Amino acid sequence: MKSLFDQQTAQDLEFETVRSMLAEVCYQDSARSRMQCLMPCLRKDDAVRALDQAHELLHVREVESGFPRLEFEELHMEIQRLGILGTPLDLEGFVRLIDASRLVNDLIEFFKTRDHLYPELNALVNQAYFTKEIIAPIEKVLDARLQVKDDASPELAKIRQDLKSRRREINRNFEKVLKRLTKDGFLAETVEAYINDRRVLSVLSNYKRQIPGNALGTSKTGAFTYIEPRENMALNNELEMLLDDERNEIRRIFLALTNEIRTHLPLIEIYQSTLTEFDFINAKVRVALKMDALKPIIADDILIELIDAYHPLLLLANKEAGMKTLPQSLYLDKFCRMMVISGPNAGGKSITLKTVGLLQIMVQCGLLVPCDPSSKFGWFQNILSDIGDNQSIANQLSTYSYRLKRMKYFLDVSNKRTLLLLDEFGTGSDPELGGALAEVFFETLYNCKSFGVITTHYANIKMKAARLRNAVNASMLFNSESLEPLFQLSVGQPGSSFTFEVAQINGIDQALIEDAKTRLSANKVELDGLIAVLQKEKSEVEERNLAAIESKKEADSAKEEYEALSDHFEQRLQRQQDVIEKNNKDLTNGKRMTQFINSYRLKGSNKKMLEEVKKFIAVEKSKLVTKKEQAKTKQIAKNVPSRSTVKKKQQQPKSPPKPILVGSTVRMLNGNQDGQVSEIKGKEATVLFGNFKTKVKLIDIEVV
Template sequence: MFSPFDAQTLIDLEFPAIKSWLEKYAIGPTAIGRIQQLEPSNDFQLVEQELLKSNELLAVRKAGETFPQLDFEELTEELKLLPIKNSVLSQEGFYRLSKASDLCNQLVYFFDKREKDYPLLYSLFSDIEYTKEVIEKIDHVFDKTWKVKDNASSLLSEIRNEIKVLRNQINRNFDREMKKLIRENVLGDTRETFYNDRRVLTVLASHKRMVSGNVVGSSKTGSLVYIEPQINVELNNELELQIDEERKEIYRILKLLTAEIAVFLPLITAYQSVLTELDFINAKTRLALELDGHLPGIVRQMNVELIDAYHPILWKSNKLLGKPTFPQRIQLHQKSRMLVISGPNAGGKSITLKTVGLLQVMLQSGLLIPVHPNSKICFFQQVLSDIGDNQSIENELSTYSYRLKRMKHFLKVTNRRTLLLLDEFGTGSDPDLGGALAEVFFEELYKTECFSVITTHYANIKLKADQLPHAVNGCMLFDTETLEPLYRFNLGQPGSSFTFEVAQINGIPQRIINEAKLRLDDRKVKMDHLLNELQKEKNYFERLNNEHREAQEAADEARTYFLEKKKHLEKRLLAQQELTDKNNKWLILGKKMQSFIDRYNSNSKKKDVNKPLLDDVRTFIAMERGKTEESKRKEKLKAAINPVAKPAKKKKSTPEKDEFQQQKIVVGSTVKLIATKQSGTVEEVVGNQITVEFGFLRMKVEREKLMWIR
């Protein structure tokens, strides 16, 4: 019986290993049970909600917020007893309730101001209110060591006081009796012990008649006898009665407390629900942190674009061995929905196929996956696989028979929302016959519009993928110089199997390899050689392209740095020049004023002795004011010639009249600047550029901005 995510597919993709990792992060049995039952789902809305909740908690963890530690024990037993009338919870049960209430209060407080940041996690607490009533009621009965307090009731206080008095009296009597017997040398080396919670004397068997009291036992060898002093017999009996009364009173107190706590049954039920749910989400989040998992973009259209995708089991295994793991970039969409991967054995074809499949089933199980967050993934209604050398001994099926049975099922159930994973497609039978049948299967699967990843060595399958419009070839790269696989996937072209190269690096003698080549069809050897050369050239051009891109990036960075530096220096130079000009101006003015000060005669008593000096000062000030006004006028003229604001409306005139007026402008003409109405004399005419003298200012103005006067 096959299901959308049948058990064999999950085994093929090693999904149980992911579940075993996840299980180690769970706290309580409920979350562990859910993990053990975890399977991919095609309920897309439910899966998306689970992913978003995990992603919210992952964001909390990565933000470094002071999130409460999820340390709790489940309330399963308490939830069974609380609805039952006259039931009594144990001391451990009240401890679990108190801790659960405290933890839920912390969680409610944490999410209270974060509804917009974590809406789904916030919604988990819709049935929980922040309250300390449960904790306070329990604290009224239990002390910090979780023993019932003496003052939990007046009767319990009286009983414990009586017990204390009795124990003190018993100990005093015992110590007095033991001291007397020590002097008489009738006790063994240990002198005393406890028997049935009673303090008894260890007496040498030969002297037992010298001690009055109840013989309660003897040692294994019979050399020692345990005797309860007669003076304590009645007191010990009374103590036991009081201890029994204490037990009854504690039971009564806990029964009353249970009834008080039962009022909060809906709240306690909500505690259990939210804590077990958070336990499950937290386990998934901790796995995501370990695997550097992310939530890719979930898309509605049929599209899979995995960026920097890792096979989590391979990544973890390589990490333990200190080996690198190479990320893959794989894309499937409507126009390239069937991907055929070829290349050498041990080059990573199967791992690439399994990476696509495992990440898909993980995602549809609500788990974040090790890909770049810019990746895009859709949901499939079913993921089916045929991977590995599966035989059915029970049904006496060979590998090829098993595969044919799987293929029969695939042809029956696949549709446009199916992801099909076929490893070593078509193998298990005669290469020529099996290849022909595999080609027909490929065409039939293509008609179902399913999405698939297929690994193969068959040239006819590679050719068929090149011919069909919505199929595409891909290959695992192989270093033709070192004869080693690169474990990198490349989309767009088929790959050589590098059969002879792989044989060579595994130590097969060249003589045998050459003999094998002679026995092959010439066309197959040429085809494999052509693919080999194509990949070699592609590797070469890819390396050149990378080097060119790196050089271009370095040149762009250097150019940007130079331009920024140049702009900065020019700005500094301009500012320095402006400052110098300003300082020079003030220096000249200062010297002039100093000369006026030096000329000033303060000693003469003549009335008009400084009159010429004052006249010169007034003249100088007038000249400087005139220069300032002239500078302002020049700036105004410049602004008028190249206005930033919208120019003033012109008087209506005919184009013919305007052109005639402008044609009359020659050297020596008097013209008017249209924008400011200022007049000037034309000094030079060069095409459309007219040099005009406006008083002390000479400027170049475009012909259409001038009006001829005479």
């Protein structure tokens, strides 16, 4: 099935910026070119695999040590030359091959012992196999400095030995001439130079005819003449011939080595594709680390559940500026698939809409996204947008004409797997006429079972959303006093545009505002005023709830601290009392034993006194045992539940509860509003209470 995602949507939702950001951090041109053309996957399984790969590599980067660096030079030229018989690779080509082979071997070794942790990356790298059959023959030819070894062949060894001999002889002759001419004062301050790889003398031009040799050039000013000493002329010619022999022998060696490596061409092609894929995935991870992105849940159903989600580009921009970014949360599924967001401008409506669209596109491209890991994304066939002022000068279209053409396209292709992102829906024409047409479009798109996030100022669109079963109104919260935006989405009721309130705060004369009100229908003013009041009240309730939650947290914390201190002082007091009691007891027992000793000294040993001592010891021992038993009993008593608690646990329901199924009408155990179960997963159910959707535990609801 063909997927629809056009260039205009990529531009509207700033996905092009995300692609450019990813392309910038690719090491290779191949990965960079592929990233610049990144589009949502046609198949859901492909996107899931791409997400798993990025998730695994992100974990490697954050947790593992010893992971190889993924920087390497591409092998396209080497692959091309290996495909042509008789064409040798050059030195740089062999170096690139040996680097690539070592890197792939290192990756194979790394994932070999971690295949259970990173199955997708292990499968990717195992397209190749561990071998040194590419490295070994190259290492026979190249040394540790990646230069051709002297013993790469017997012929090369002989040539290089002759080269060393000629160079020694040339240098010996040169030093003799240099010493003599320096003494004669014929040389410039810089006594020597190199011309055409030959060592020459820098002779003052006045004396050049007095020096036997070959003049190879002069300085820019003509003050110096560069002369090759006559003693070295023949030797330098021999040296050049030996250098030619060396180059020819190295080419022969490289050709033989290339023929040996050519048998591994299929593996080298896998090296290129595997390392390009790792570079591609690594770029995703490098950007994900910047924006704290991760892998969300890919749902089987068609839905979007954003939990603490951020607009990626806004998050990065605010991070760089040292500013805080507020997350957004929303839920769309087949029971609530159209969300109409209203409210004044600059409140965050468009950013919320773009966040939904951009994150959905990124997920379907296999990119990690900045949100809570429990966020869920379904799979859409079409992702389409209409955002901003898109005049078409080339086709001589006004903004409204362009939007009408765009809307016709949406009406033609929309279905239950379409996600629509429509900003400032209905604008561009007469408010009354344009609003009526927009309402018809909205209802038609709704009847196509499409999903959508729509922003608007039109009251009729808000009212239509309130009447449709699977649509919901939402608004961006504002401070009830200053009307400053809080950048928080509130689902359940439309938002007022605060037209007159904003005008008043900005100093517009009250008489002008009142005059404007008289020009509107009473119902319109009353409706907008009612919405404004409701929104202010809701904002106040939200603020009070937040304050109450904070107060409860502080109270609970203070209570815990007090109880901890109380227990501490109680234990400390008890220890002090135990010490005093023990000291008193020791003192009493000591006095008693002193009496026994004195009596023994005066009267000597007698049976009656011994009986008294034994009796005294037995009594004290009995007291000690009794005290231990009392402490043990006290500890057991602490762990025994109270009678009321036991009684409560023993209470059984008079009849078994009815099973909770999808479609059941249910009620919260502590509430009185009926709702309908739309989904059950595990021990939780999703319940619709009117236009509100919430997740509750099964044990907290009952069938009515």
